[in-house]
Amino acid sequence: MEFRGLRKTIILSFLTFCCLSHHLCGDIKKTNNDTNPILVEDQVHVGVILDMGSREGKIVFSCISMALSDFYYLHNNYSTRVVVYSKDSNGKPLPALSAALDFFENIKVEAIIGAQTSVEANLLAELGEAAKLPVMSLSPPLTDNKYPFFIEIMHADEAAEVKGISALIEVFKWRDVILVYDNKEYERDFIPSLVNSFQEITHGSVACKSYNIASSSSDEEIIEYLQMLMKLKIKVFVVHVSHFLAPRLFLSANKLGMMSEGYSWIMTSSSMDSLHSMDLSVIESIQGVLGFRSSVPASMSLHSLTSRLRRKFYLEDPNMEAIRELSIDEIWAYDATWALAEAVERARLRNSTTRSSKGVVLLGEILQSRFKGLSGGIQYLNGKLFSSEPFEIVNVIGKEVFKAAVGALPYEVQYKFIPFEDGNGNPAGTYNDLVYQVYLKKFDAVVGDVTITANRSQYVDFTVPYTDLVEHPTNEKFQGTPGKQIATVLWFAFSSLVFANMEKLSNNLAKFVVAIWVFVVFILTSSYTASLASMMTVKEIQLNSRGTYIGYQSDSLVGVAVNLYFSGVPLYRSGHSVEEYFCALSKGSKHGGVSAIIDEVPYIKIFLEKYSADYAMIKPQSITNGFAFVFPKGAKLVHDVSRQIEFLREEGKLIEMEKTWFHEKATLMYDEDISKSNPNTIELYDLRGLFLISGASLAIALFLFVVLSLRFRNLIRGLMHRLRMFLSFGNTNMPPVPIIMQLVVHAVH
Numbered sequence: 001m002e003f004r005g006l007r008k009t010i011i012l013s014f015l016t017f018c019c020l021s022h023h024l025c026g027d028i029k030k031t032n033n034d035t036n037p038i039l040v041e042d043q044v045h046v047g048v049i050l051d052m053g054s055r056e057g058k059i060v061f062s063c064i065s066m067a068l069s070d071f072y073y074l075h076n077n078y079s080t081r082v083v084v085y086s087k088d089s090n091g092k093p094l095p096a097l098s099a100a101l102d103f104f105e106n107i108k109v110e111a112i113i114g115a116q117t118s119v120e121a122n123l124l125a126e127l128g129e130a131a132k133l134p135v136m137s138l139s140p141p142l143t144d145n146k147y148p149f150f151i152e153i154m155h156a157d158e159a160a161e162v163k164g165i166s167a168l169i170e171v172f173k174w175r176d177v178i179l180v181y182d183n184k185e186y187e188r189d190f191i192p193s194l195v196n197s198f199q200e201i202t203h204g205s206v207a208c209k210s211y212n213i214a215s216s217s218s219d220e221e222i223i224e225y226l227q228m229l230m231k232l233k234i235k236v237f238v239v240h241v242s243h244f245l246a247p248r249l250f251l252s253a254n255k256l257g258m259m260s261e262g263y264s265w266i267m268t269s270s271s272m273d274s275l276h277s278m279d280l281s282v283i284e285s286i287q288g289v290l291g292f293r294s295s296v297p298a299s300m301s302l303h304s305l306t307s308r309l310r311r312k313f314y315l316e317d318p319n320m321e322a323i324r325e326l327s328i329d330e331i332w333a334y335d336a337t338w339a340l341a342e343a344v345e346r347a348r349l350r351n352s353t354t355r356s357s358k359g360v361v362l363l364g365e366i367l368q369s370r371f372k373g374l375s376g377g378i379q380y381l382n383g384k385l386f387s388s389e390p391f392e393i394v395n396v397i398g399k400e401v402f403k404a405a406v407g408a409l410p411y412e413v414q415y416k417f418i419p420f421e422d423g424n425g426n427p428a429g430t431y432n433d434l435v436y437q438v439y440l441k442k443f444d445a446v447v448g449d450v451t452i453t454a455n456r457s458q459y460v461d462f463t464v465p466y467t468d469l470v471e472h473p474t475n476e477k478f479q480g481t482p483g484k485q486i487a488t489v490l491w492f493a494f495s496s497l498v499f500a501n502m503e504k505l506s507n508n509l510a511k512f513v514v515a516i517w518v519f520v521v522f523i524l525t526s527s528y529t530a531s532l533a534s535m536m537t538v539k540e541i542q543l544n545s546r547g548t549y550i551g552y553q554s555d556s557l558v559g560v561a562v563n564l565y566f567s568g569v570p571l572y573r574s575g576h577s578v579e580e581y582f583c584a585l586s587k588g589s590k591h592g593g594v595s596a597i598i599d600e601v602p603y604i605k606i607f608l609e610k611y612s613a614d615y616a617m618i619k620p621q622s623i624t625n626g627f628a629f630v631f632p633k634g635a636k637l638v639h640d641v642s643r644q645i646e647f648l649r650e651e652g653k654l655i656e657m658e659k660t661w662f663h664e665k666a667t668l669m670y671d672e673d674i675s676k677s678n679p680n681t682i683e684l685y686d687l688r689g690l691f692l693i694s695g696a697s698l699a700i701a702l703f704l705f706v707v708l709s710l711r712f713r714n715l716i717r718g719l720m721h722r723l724r725m726f727l728s729f730g731n732t733n734m735p736p737v738p739i740i741m742q743l744v745v746h747a748v749h
Helices: 002-035 055-074 093-107 118-131 158-171 190-201 219-230 246-255 280-285 300-316 328-348 355-367 400-407 431-439 482-501 508-540 557-563 578-587 601-611 636-650 653-662 672-677 684-728 736-748
Strands: 042-050 080-088 111-114 135-137 150-155 176-182 207-213 236-240 264-267 290-294 370-373 376-381 384-387 391-395 446-451 460-462 550-552 571-573 596-598 626-632
Touching (some): 042 055, 055 300, 055 328, 111 328, 118 135, 150 328, 158 290, 190 207, 355 376, 508 684
Parallel strands (some): 042 111, 135 150, 176 207, 176 236, 550 571, 550 596
Antiparallel strands (some): 290 391
């Protein structure tokens, strides 16, 4: 009995163990199927050396971190993970070098990203060569020494930019050009290429003189340098300097009058890529300058990254200036990190053992990277980034219309442009404040993007607008009167219904034709009904005042919004950049954004130039509002300048300027007049398939009818001939009539 009890206990224990094992295995299997856990086999340490105290350094580091997060979110099956360690260089070379040494000796990093200055790049390049580990730099080195382990992650297609500048010089037929460049060695290499390109494209007709300037020059030294250039009597300049020197150079040139009419300036991408981060005073001083900038294609990925960074920095520091758009360096840092993470995964498949061999393999994989990044097609050739995206030409617009109008006056007008700013270079007030200064006679006129409003007109006089807020296109493709269209559609529908329901059709071909026609009529009437419904209801579409927010850029537009169709709608102050507009509209009012934006038309056109596929502009009803120049009440210049603006309009020069400014690619307007007659116009071409099917069906039916008719006629003739032959022989046994009737019935059916 005891033995039996012990045996039962053992059996029960064994069965319990089996059940528990099966249950645990089932849970593990279920977990594996549901969550797909990643077994990280290897962590790769990467050092990041940036000036963490600067705005750019903070944004670049955040771009690197988000690039890794985005990469491994899409590649969660990878067995490697890049782990980032950061150190602050304080913007100085020695702390950067010290940080790199600590990374190599203590943390054992396998790659470094950083080097925001050329001096830092030079030091890290030397260190990378000694350690045989790749260094990905945001800046080129000072010297032209070859560093195999040094990778420049910025755009390095100098040949394309040089050809573009040379072509621009040739288009304007400039024959004397001064080249202004930094005294850095890597900058000096750009100049010979540019000179050779000038000679090649212009066939030696351009005379070039190049003068370097120290990037550490003081303001007094820059003034002396520019005064020396003025003595040469050459007024065409190509500027190839760093973005640190460019603002001071142009501010000094503006003080000397070298930014006035008669001078021409071309900026290379070395400084133009940082245009968005320059102060307002610098932007004002470079009005009319042409520049080459690295082109970045618009994408939802770029917009998402910008939005996340904007949100991140706002939560960390609400007082920090909002990120309007990412600089090209920050975008390149994101793409470079993506390339590094991909290269790390491929390099680990080689199973390298020693640290130096790992560095060689990793370097090779980075240089073989080929992918579509935020900045376009990415590949690294000879240790430099080559992107598939071309350069774009930027024109800093400003006072062309005013200068053209005043220059056409029959008398001379002496004027001087004074920026409306405080001692720190910031705007001294709103547009209303600026206009009010003319009323107080502190300024004689205002030249800028000032919108004509009824309230402002009580204090000052406006010229005629040089940018109109409305156009009046006609709907040329609208065919026929509405009455005629309605009558035609109703007649077709009525006729089809009558024939289909009241007529007893016995011929199969007739039934086939009517069936096809009823289908055509059904499509036509349905389309017409939809168009009619949209025409009758589009005017009634309004914003729901509850929880709906309208964005506006300038405080002066608040009253305009309230006095129009948006009364009772809470207003939300939107940002100033294209990306902020897109972000606010994409979110909508329910998610912290806006449902619409009220702004001046030129700014909206700039936005629609980039996002015309998803948004449209509703045309205002007023024909007087627009940008105009401001003069005191009763000033004689109001009528004279207005007259000259009208002359410019008649000659087509204003249209040419507007095309140059906005680069209109598509219809950006949503006009109420168009919506009344054509909210979504269905043209004859849109129904080509329907009419093609109908026409082909009718043609087939007609063909069969003709064939059957000819066949029937031949049969009748043959039978009649046989009947005559039969009767002529006197044979009356065969009844011909029933045969004929049978054939007739058979032919009809």
